[in-house]
Amino acid sequence: MDIPRFGIPEKLADRMSMAEQHEYLRTRLTRRGVLRTSVATAAIAGAGVGGGLATASPAQAAPAVLTSRGPGTEVDGSLVAPFGRHLAYGADPKTQMTVSWQVPFAVRRPYLRIGLKPWALSHRIGAEVRHLTTPVLNGGKIAAAEQYYVHAGLERLRPGTTYYYGVGHDGFDPADPRNLGTLGTFTTAPERAESFTFTAFGDQGVSYHALGNDQLILGQNPAFHLHAGDICYADPSGSGTSGDSYDARTWDQFLAQTESVAKTVPWMVTTGNHDMEAWYSPDGYGGQNARWSLPDNGPDPVDQPGVYSFVHGNVGVVALDANDVSYEIPANYGISGGKQTRWLDRRLAELRADRHVDFIVVFFHHCAFSTTNAHASEGGVREAWVPLFEKHQVDLVINGHNHVYERTDAILRNAVGRKVPIGERTDPTRDGIVYVTAGGAGRALYDFPAPDSYEGHVKDQESVASYHWVKGRQKETETVEWSRVRFTGYSFLAVEVEAGHHPSMRVSALAESGARIDHFEIRRGR
Numbered sequence: 001m002d003i004p005r006f007g008i009p010e011k012l013a014d015r016m017s018m019a020e021q022h023e024y025l026r027t028r029l030t031r032r033g034v035l036r037t038s039v040a041t042a043a044i045a046g047a048g049v050g051g052g053l054a055t056a057s058p059a060q061a062a063p064a065v066l067t068s069r070g071p072g073t074e075v076d077g078s079l080v081a082p083f084g085r086h087l088a089y090g091a092d093p094k095t096q097m098t099v100s101w102q103v104p105f106a107v108r109r110p111y112l113r114i115g116l117k118p119w120a121l122s123h124r125i126g127a128e129v130r131h132l133t134t135p136v137l138n139g140g141k142i143a144a145a146e147q148y149y150v151h152a153g154l155e156r157l158r159p160g161t162t163y164y165y166g167v168g169h170d171g172f173d174p175a176d177p178r179n180l181g182t183l184g185t186f187t188t189a190p191e192r193a194e195s196f197t198f199t200a201f202g203d204q205g206v207s208y209h210a211l212g213n214d215q216l217i218l219g220q221n222p223a224f225h226l227h228a229g230d231i232c233y234a235d236p237s238g239s240g241t242s243g244d245s246y247d248a249r250t251w252d253q254f255l256a257q258t259e260s261v262a263k264t265v266p267w268m269v270t271t272g273n274h275d276m277e278a279w280y281s282p283d284g285y286g287g288q289n290a291r292w293s294l295p296d297n298g299p300d301p302v303d304q305p306g307v308y309s310f311v312h313g314n315v316g317v318v319a320l321d322a323n324d325v326s327y328e329i330p331a332n333y334g335i336s337g338g339k340q341t342r343w344l345d346r347r348l349a350e351l352r353a354d355r356h357v358d359f360i361v362v363f364f365h366h367c368a369f370s371t372t373n374a375h376a377s378e379g380g381v382r383e384a385w386v387p388l389f390e391k392h393q394v395d396l397v398i399n400g401h402n403h404v405y406e407r408t409d410a411i412l413r414n415a416v417g418r419k420v421p422i423g424e425r426t427d428p429t430r431d432g433i434v435y436v437t438a439g440g441a442g443r444a445l446y447d448f449p450a451p452d453s454y455e456g457h458v459k460d461q462e463s464v465a466s467y468h469w470v471k472g473r474q475k476e477t478e479t480v481e482w483s484r485v486r487f488t489g490y491s492f493l494a495v496e497v498e499a500g501h502h503p504s505m506r507v508s509a510l511a512e513s514g515a516r517i518d519h520f521e522i523r524r525g526r
Helices: 018-028 031-045 177-182 208-219 249-262 286-291 339-353 379-384 386-391
Strands: 066-068 083-089 097-103 111-115 123-126 128-134 145-154 162-168 184-187 196-201 225-227 267-269 308-312 315-319 359-363 396-399 405-408 410-412 415-418 434-438 464-470 474-480 483-487 491-498 504-511 516-522
Touching: 083 249, 083 267, 097 162, 097 184, 111 145, 123 145, 128 286, 145 249, 145 286, 162 177, 208 249, 208 491, 249 267, 249 286, 267 315, 308 339, 315 339, 339 359, 339 386, 379 386, 379 464, 405 516, 410 434, 434 491, 434 504, 483 504, 483 516
Parallel strands: 196 225, 225 267, 315 359, 359 396, 396 434
Antiparallel strands: 066 128, 083 097, 097 145, 111 123, 111 162, 128 145, 162 184, 196 491, 308 315, 405 434, 405 483, 410 415, 464 474, 491 504, 504 516
16 A cells, blocks of 8 residues: 555655645645636536535635535525434533534535424534535546535533434424434433443445445444444545545445434544545545544544544443554554554553443554455554553454454464454453454455465464564564454444443454354453
8 A cells, every 4th residue: 555645746646745745735736726626527527516616715615624604505405405414422422422414515504403302303503514625636536526514513411311303404494394304313321331232343435235234233223333444435545646536425425325324323433544535634634524523532633533532331442543653554654743652551541440441442443463465464553552452451452454354362462362262251351352353344355365264273273374564664474373263254343241240242243144253252350
């Protein structure tokens, strides 16, 4: 994988960081030129995204994330239906929730209605619009798009309560009887720990397999869902050669695809290499800032929106941006200047000291331990973060990046601390940590070196050949014994959390057929 470089000459791009690419693009294309190009391409493409341009100001057309409070439009609001609803917890899932959605044109005074009954949406809350403009670059291989993302943050909610909500704007009232089919619900986290289920995967994209996984996830009735990055693949390569394409409208498809689940289940995302979009901001995360409203308790919620934490019941969850430490794809290597890693150390210590938190789950994109032919293991993660995971006895680490399912034995100091066959139990206080690659969410699948899919080590073979990435984007070969389960099919994780005197996490991997392909249990020693 190379550094993304949208529309930049090859010789220049080879030497440029994400921030340098962004500055190059901003200098090369003026705001006025971007607006001209965007209008022309939207008209030609017929994608239904250019209507808001009639009243878009030059400031709104700038190639960056822009925030406003209800931009005006001449489009009849009754003809503009919201879509792509997705929820996200705030820093306190008991009392905070953000409802986000998309509109195809600029609308007047967007808002959210909320209540305890679908026929009593008495509270009306104003929403924030974040406007993105994508210009034409690379001779049209990057398509123009005008996108409007809307966010309404809710606070002082009641713990453990189900709310009904609807989203609208001038001309479209969700409380209108004709629009009642657009209502959604969400449930806040309970005041005290209760048993619950959460789900997780990475590398979803837009496909029938992705949609199928979404429907299976909905059947698990999860309290929340973790998405470990590479969310929609608007940049399909993640490398950005001079011939790369980029189509922001893939996000429209993705959010429409995901809405059936994400309008009810908080969809907690972090940042993968395909989510670095150089046009929108120097760090490539401007698009993510526009499309998602995530907890703002990380070390730098603007520059690294995919870094945060929350506690649901007896589980503390930490989201990380592995682009910051990646040797394989160094576009944003060192972007936080070490701030993220220092924050991680502090946050894990706080969670481990919290008597109400039994388990800590960490999720991010690049794999610490995997054996696929495509990406294998990220040495930067191993060096920067694995020692902290072990220091604070993290209970489960979930990754994507490799488009497969792979699960390790319990690993301690880069070796097997305890073998964990299917159906067995492990104790992170003495055995080490199980790492799960759950990258089979919907994108084209990868493969393993022989033997391919297996449960446990094959007969007469206690180790497999693999490699990990080191500084300088070099591969270093290794022979590993920790690869316990491999599956080259579409799948996701379902984690059943038990609270009470004997807390546990029962982790299952489910194939797109619904069949359980792996399961194990985590119980901490007392």
